[in-house]
Amino acid sequence: MIQFEHVNKWYKKYHALNDICGEVRRGEVLVVCGPSGSGKSTMIRTINKLEEIQSGTIRVQGEPINGDGVDINRLRAGIGFVFQQFNLFPHLSVKDNIALSPIKVGGMARREAYGLAAELLEKVGLGDKLDAMPANLSGGQQQRVAIARALAQKPPLILFDEPTSALDPEMVGEVLAVMKQLAAEGMTMVCVTHEMNFAREVADRIWFMDRGEILEDTTPAEFFSQPRHERARKFLADILH
Amino acid sequence: MIEFLHTYGLMFLVGSWPNGPVGGFAGTLVLAFLGLAGAFPAALLIGLARTSDIRVAKAVSTVWVYTFRSIPLIMIVFWAYFLLPVLIGTEVPPFSTALAAIIVYESAFLAEIIRAGLQSVPSGQMEAARAVGLGYFQALWSVQLPQALSNMIPSLLNQFVSTIKATSIVYIIGVQEAAFAAQQINSIELTAALRTYLVLALFYFLLCALLSRLAKALETHLRNKRLGLAA
Numbered sequence: 348m349i350q351f352e353h354v355n356k357w358y359k360k361y362h363a364l365n366d367i368c369g370e371v372r373r374g375e376v377l378v379v380c381g382p383s384g385s386g387k388s389t390m391i392r393t394i395n396k397l398e399e400i401q402s403g404t405i406r407v408q409g410e411p412i413n414g415d416g417v418d419i420n421r422l423r424a425g426i427g428f429v430f431q432q433f434n435l436f437p438h439l440s441v442k443d444n445i446a447l448s449p450i451k452v453g454g455m456a457r458r459e460a461y462g463l464a465a466e467l468l469e470k471v472g473l474g475d476k477l478d479a480m481p482a483n484l485s486g487g488q489q490q491r492v493a494i495a496r497a498l499a500q501k502p503p504l505i506l507f508d509e510p511t512s513a514l515d516p517e518m519v520g521e522v523l524a525v526m527k528q529l530a531a532e533g534m535t536m537v538c539v540t541h542e543m544n545f546a547r548e549v550a551d552r553i554w555f556m557d558r559g560e561i562l563e564d565t566t567p568a569e570f571f572s573q574p575r576h577e578r579a580r581k582f583l584a585d586i587l588h
Numbered sequence: 589m590i591e592f593l594h595t596y597g598l599m600f601l602v603g604s605w606p607n608g609p610v611g612g613f614a615g616t617l618v619l620a621f622l623g624l625a626g627a628f629p630a631a632l633l634i635g636l637a638r639t640s641d642i643r644v645a646k647a648v649s650t651v652w653v654y655t656f657r658s659i660p661l662i663m664i665v666f667w668a669y670f671l672l673p674v675l676i677g678t679e680v681p682p683f684s685t686a687l688a689a690i691i692v693y694e695s696a697f698l699a700e701i702i703r704a705g706l707q708s709v710p711s712g713q714m715e716a717a718r719a720v721g722l723g724y725f726q727a728l729w730s731v732q733l734p735q736a737l738s739n740m741i742p743s744l745l746n747q748f749v750s751t752i753k754a755t756s757i758v759y760i761i762g763v764q765e766a767a768f769a770a771q772q773i774n775s776i777e778l779t780a781a782l783r784t785y786l787v788l789a790l791f792y793f794l795l796c797a798l799l800s801r802l803a804k805a806l807e808t809h810l811r812n813k814r815l816g817l818a819a
């Protein structure tokens with residue numbers, strides 16, 4: 348589904364992504380963890396070209412995405428993206444947030460798009476919030492709407508960039524529950540997250556990143572029981588107390 | 589005062605019309621409306637160019653803003669009045685000259701308001717819009733601009749009001765509008781300067797106050813809509 352081949356990115360002199368190589372297979376859940384500033388968010392944002400790379404190749408569904416002549420809007424329409432800060436459109440109702448892409452990008456009729464919105468809201472447990480405005484929702488509810496918005500693109504792949512980091516602790520569970528449900532349905536997912544229990548239970552693979560490099564690319568069982576790298580051991584000790 | 593208004597009311601309202609072009613309050617309204625209608629879309633483009641990554645667009649728009657923001661309106665009016673006929677080779681009616689000057693001048697100020705408004709929308713909004721597959725202009729139109737414009741309302745209103753008042757300066761090149769009518773009445777009446785300019789001031793005040801109320805109502809409506817309070 349996604350391949351990284353020797354991907355490098357610099358911010359001025361700072362080497363943000365250092366020779367990233369790796370693969371995410373169809374139906375797989377990849378959890379990316381690591382200390383802050385390790386390049387996790389930068390990495391995930393290169394997959395839908397919110398960040399440009401300077402060298403290497405990224406393939407999504409077999410197609411390289413960095414050359415000339417790549418239709419960036421088509422690429423993005425096929426990838427769901429869930430942000431740390433939700434980024435719902437505050438001037439639009441919940442159903443318009445979800446229906447925007449199906450209508451504007453997918454050319455769907457408004458009625459049909461609202462039907463889809465209702466269906467997806469039901470799925471994330473917010474069937475009664477169709478006409479609500481984002482400002483009237485809690486953080487957890489907003490993030491579930493954001494997931495419904497991503498699902499409305501009917502993507503084969505969803506990227507989650509720290510989806511629970513901006514939430515109050517009591518709201519983390521409801522968002523993770525929706526993510527677990529998607530994983531169980533076979534969605535391909537890349538999740539940058541500090542939720543180690545989610546990683547343990549749901550992930551098929553784990554990447555541990557530090558200073559722009561992937562230091563571990565392994566299974567959760569191995570990562571948690573015998574991390575090979577010193578920095579991974581320290582990270583786990585810090586995060587699991 | 590009643591008698592004064594009785595005598596000169598029509599002249600205040602429409603100037604020398606129907607024996608000449610529409611002037612007076614009507615002339616000001618037309619000039620202000622056309623000025624804003626011309627300056628706003630121009631400012632939108634200039635403001636967008638100021639925030640864009642295209643270097644030429646950025647450079648040209650920056651020069652435009654810096655130039656016309658730094659010259660008094662009356663200078664631009666004079667330049668338009670004396671230069672435009674030379675450039676085009678034919679006489680330009682005072683009204684068109686004044687309109688062109690106002691559009692050029694106000695577009696520079698409005699563009700800066702629009703630039704600030706666009707930049708006031710958190711970058712995550714544009715990112716989210718692009719991430720769901722919208723193109724740049726779709727994202728701009730559906731996501732960034734609606735939020736930017738509603739944030740801008742107070743500043744835009746300020747500039748609109750200032751534009752309306754700025755139209756009064758063009759009487760100097762003989763454009764028929766409210767200040768010109770007042771000037772004429774004053775030269776007929778000679779002893780009624782205070783009354784004449786009181787009526788003129790009241791007219792500007794009422795027009796601008798009305799516009800302020802409308803903007804306030806719009807602002808409240810948009811805020812309520814965002815909070816889900818609108819009926």
